[in-house]
Amino acid sequence: GVIYQPGAFTAVTDGQININPATSSINAARDALNGWDPSGGALYYYNPAKTTNKWIWSRPIIKVIGSHNFCK
Template sequence: MEYDLLARLVVSESRGEPYSGKVAVANVVLKRVESNEFPNTIREVIYQPGQFQVVSNGLIDRRKPSEKSKTAVTEALNTDNGDALYFYNPEIATNRWLDQLTTVEVIGDHTFKK
């Protein structure tokens, strides 16, 4: 189920981040589904090659959704998804092309871009 998959992505990508950061991670996926630049389903967006480190390293398959991640996904599904199409941690990211994009917001260790 795509809800469970999105919740597993959120728990995997936003460990240690505040609740608003968890919602924002879910929003990035949902915004990509709406965009013509990305695939049309949550599953396809999440499994698009090279997009999420937790997919590449298999962490997404080993994590169970937390209650907070489920609540964050529910909130994201029921609210405006904002403008961010990307997020990253600038302290550990090695690909710097995202630096060229417009920053939408910074939450915890993640910078959200469009």
């Protein structure tokens, strides 16, 4: 499949795909599957220290988590 095509995904190329997930990662996945949305319904997110896209800066920020702005 496409997952294992050379260079398609960094996590495959560097072997991360074979690492067992941390308990916190499994819990986060379960929370997401159960509908928990820590972003408050955001449609987009970005790291303001990394992006230069003017459009994303125009979106209203509804939540900040760590280094990321979540917006609508």
